[in-house]
Amino acid sequence: MKNAPNIVLVGPMGAGKTTIGRLLSQTLEREFFDSDRVIEEKAGADIPWIFDKEGEDGFRRRETHVLQEMLEEPEQRVVLATGGGIVMREENRALLRKETMVVYLYASVEQQLHRTSKSNHRPLLKKGNPKETLTNLFKIRDPLYRDVASLIVETDARHPRAVANKVLDAIKNQFENSESPV
Numbered sequence: 388m389k390n391a392p393n394i395v396l397v398g399p400m401g402a403g404k405t406t407i408g409r410l411l412s413q414t415l416e417r418e419f420f421d422s423d424r425v426i427e428e429k430a431g432a433d434i435p436w437i438f439d440k441e442g443e444d445g446f447r448r449r450e451t452h453v454l455q456e457m458l459e460e461p462e463q464r465v466v467l468a469t470g471g472g473i474v475m476r477e478e479n480r481a482l483l484r485k486e487t488m489v490v491y492l493y494a495s496v497e498q499q500l501h502r503t504s505k506s507n508h509r510p511l512l513k514k515g516n517p518k519e520t521l522t523n524l525f526k527i528r529d530p531l532y533r534d535v536a537s538l539i540v541e542t543d544a545r546h547p548r549a550v551a552n553k554v555l556d557a558i559k560n561q562f563e564n565s566e567s568p569v
């Protein structure tokens with residue numbers, strides 16, 4: 388599976404991108420990055436602070452910059468978990484379509500709500516009714532996730548390890564024939 392390209396996880400808040408990304412990186416022995424964390428490290432501030440001071444637009448500019456850096460000239464192939472809104476910009480979607488295996492981790496709004504209810508570091512869920520917000524975001528974003536995805540994996544009734552195994556099976560099927568013999 389060494390020949391597999393960069394593996395990028397997309398999907399809504401609470402789909403499990405960070406959780407599954409970590410599991411994949413261990414099995415594939417690749418470095419794992421989470422674009423949200425990379426943005427925070429570069430900014431020296433957390434996401435709520437960036438939203439507060441620079442607005443969502445400022446955050447999106449930072450997000451595009453990080454995605455370009457990670458995918459355009461990677462020193463090595465990586466596993467990258469992205470933020471839920473990565474598909475909102477066409478330039479990001481164009482980057483994701485290039486030589487990247489994009490996995491859409493699908494979760495229903497009910498599951499998104501359940502899994503995001505334990506923490507309050509997501510600025511978009513701090514205002515208004517979280518269920519309405521997640522429903523509205525899902526309507527806009529689900530077609531965009533599908534547009535960039537090479538693989539869609541249902542996560543609702545699956546343990547994280549089982550989700551990771553689905554992704555690994557697909558990578559194996561797609562890329563094992565291009566491996567050089569050991």
Ligand SMILES: Nc1ncnc2c1ncn2[C@@H]1O[C@H](COP(=O)(O)OP(=O)(O)OP(=O)(O)O)[C@@H](O)[C@H]1O
Nearest residue numbers: 399400401402403404405406471502542545546547
């Ligand atoms: N398949 C799963 N089954 C049950 N719980 C899960 C599953 N995947 C993730 N979780 C749990 O849901 C929560 C959110 O997961 P995680 O942070 O990985 O999501 P995310 O997609 O990275 O969200 P965000 O876009 O906000 O960064 C965590 O508590 C995690 O343990």
Ligand SMILES: O=C(O)C1=C[C@@H](O)[C@@H](O)[C@H](O)C1
Nearest residue numbers: 400423434470471472509510
């Ligand atoms: O869905 C979104 O737009 C976001 C999801 C998070 O991962 C962060 O990227 C940020 O909170 C915005």
Ligand SMILES: [Mg+2]
Nearest residue numbers: 404405423468
């Ligand atoms: Mg995450």
